[in-house]
Amino acid sequence: GAVVSQHPSRVICKSGTSVKIECRSLDFQATTMFWYRQFPKQSLMLMATSNEGSKATYEQGVEKDKFLINHASLTLSTLTVTSAHPEDSSFYICSARGNSGTYNEQFFGPGTRLTVL
Amino acid sequence: DQQVKQNSPSLSVQEGRISILNCDYTNSMFDYFLWYKKYPAEGPTFLISISSIKDKNEDGRFTVFLNKSAKHLSLHIVPSQPGDSAVYFCAASPLIIGNDMRFGAGTRLTVKP
Numbered sequence: 264g265a266v267v268s269q270h271p272s273r274v275i276c277k278s279g280t281s282v283k284i285e286c287r288s289l290d291f292q293a294t295t296m297f298w299y300r301q302f303p304k305q306s307l308m309l310m311a312t313s314n315e316g317s318k319a320t321y322e323q324g325v326e327k328d329k330f331l332i333n334h335a336s337l338t339l340s341t342l343t344v345t346s347a348h349p350e351d352s353s354f355y356i357c358s359a360r361g362n363s364g365t366y367n368e369q370f371f372g373p374g375t376r377l378t379v380l
Numbered sequence: 381d382q383q384v385k386q387n388s389p390s391l392s393v394q395e396g397r398i399s400i401l402n403c404d405y406t407n408s409m410f411d412y413f414l415w416y417k418k419y420p421a422e423g424p425t426f427l428i429s430i431s432s433i434k435d436k437n438e439d440g441r442f443t444v445f446l447n448k449s450a451k452h453l454s455l456h457i458v459p460s461q462p463g464d465s466a467v468y469f470c471a472a473s474p475l476i477i478g479n480d481m482r483f484g485a486g487t488r489l490t491v492k493p
Contacts, residue, residue: 306483309480371416371423
């Protein structure tokens with residue numbers, strides 16, 4: 264399958280700082296990218312969906328001013344957690360989908376573990 | 381609102397035996413179901429899927445069964461191999477295409493040699 268990378272894989276930051284996570288599709292053009300969050304022993308929860316060149320669509324309950332998503336190119340999306348707090352500590356996973364649009368062709372990154380002290 | 385549930389957080393099976401991972405869902409609008417496998421430090425990878433018009437889909441050692449009336453699906457792996465040890469996520473969506481796939485919490489399968 265196609266490859267999606269995330270950087271960094273792990274980040275520890277102080278409360279109040281902002282953290283940027285990058286998601287790249289390495290060998291295909293991702294028309295749609297997704298950002299998920301997973302708390303321990305819970306499901307992958309969809310946070311937002313973004314199409315290249317458009318504003319992201321956020322799921323209910325996800326603050327768009329806190330979780331800034333930029334999908335500036337067909338191979339890169341970024342998630343910035345602004346003014347991070349300990350409750351934002353979680354595992355963040357991105358996913359990218361090509362033109363086919365089907366879930367079978369949706370590929371996931373390895374995830375980023377965010378710890379806010 | 382947990383629309384997709386995997387009630388067993390872990391499962392341990394002997395090599396060569398059958399592994400059965402279960403998944404339940406509550407949304408009757410779900411019509412397309414998927415299983416993903418996740419190794420440590422890697423993202424989930426698509427394993428097998430099934431649409432609601434079928435009750436079984438087989439791909440090699442992996443078979444997914446769907447019982448729509450019970451809102452239940454299961455993944456059978458036979459024979460199980462140590463390399464199958466991973467976390468398995470069940471997912472569901474109203475359509476094969478869209479932006480509203482919902483995941484279960486995952487089941488960690490350990491296959492012992």
